[in-house]
Amino acid sequence: MNAEFIDALVEIEKEKGISKDIIFDALESALISSYKKNFGSSQNVEVTIDRNTGEVKVFAKKTVVEELENETLEISLEDAKAINEKYQIGDVVKIEVTPRNFGRIAAQTAKQVVIQRIKDAERDVIYEEFINRENEIITGMVQRISKNNVYIDLGRTEGVLLPTEQIEGEVYNQGDRLKLYILEVKKTTKGPQIILSRSHPGLVKRLFELEVPEIHEGIVEIYAISREAGSRTKIAVYSKDPNVDPVGACVGFKGSRVKAIVEELNGEKIDIIVWSKNIEEFIANSLSPSKVLKVEINEREKSALIVVPDYQLSLAIGKEGQNARLAAKLTNWKIDIKSESQYNEETRS
Structure with missing residues (x-):
């Protein structure tokens, strides 16, 4: 590896927000595995990468002993003192054992490590973006359907609409655009898993917030929602302003606002009810x-x-x-x- 590789890491740090040190640490660990795989697994080794030049060195770590039993892991006191007079029993001596063609192995390993780290960082960015959007509404496109699970294209990633979160009787076709509720975001080994819903009452709540400015502005508030997805929903609303009719605001001129929500939910009936302190x-x-x-x-x-x-x-x-x-x-x-x-x-x- 050379200075060009270091320059590339600086660029990755800027663009992807991945620290050079994180990549170097991961690379050093990966190179230990590569060395053991190619040149003998019984040794105790350490790999260092010069942070300025990219030069890779491999050191065998040997413990100083009085009586040598294992040449791979130990060094006699006499041999250790030949290297440096200060060595004592129990000290660890590092001896450079960098193979001649190790640079090629290092370059291949570096490429794999960097690609993996970029993938991990991008997954983390996507996770952070979506974990902050739990319980929000999102628009996505049906990408594919497999084993009754509907996979939704959300741009940089995909979400899944499980059978339990689908509206009964609703048909999903590839290319359909849908509004969905972000139910849960999980961190998995394969990256973030985004669970979406079409049947959650929260979807109706968010649709009303989108369609009714008075709800978005906090003049009209939603007290409660009960829903049987695909069939009927009841939503209780009240107004903080005596001059604003909460039901009228939700229905809209000639029913335009509620009609847009009903259309999005494929004809689900919606009853808008005035909440009252009087039970x-x-x-x-x-x-x-x-x-x-x-x-x-x-x-x-x-x-x-x-x-x-x-x-x-x-x-x-x-x-x-x-x-x-x-x-x-x-x-x-x-x-x-x-x-x-x-x-x-x-x-x-």
């Missing part, structure tokens, strides 16, 4: 689009009895109980729904 009012709102006549709450059990008009019972419960289930998840209260006639009959008896 009876909040529970009544959560059963939208059904009309609620009465709410009786049990604070101790955190349960509520809801009375709805007879003709709206099935609407309040929803298909396969979905509306009631999402309302319970949104409010964090147990919900029991009765029709007006059922309620009147029970109170009479």
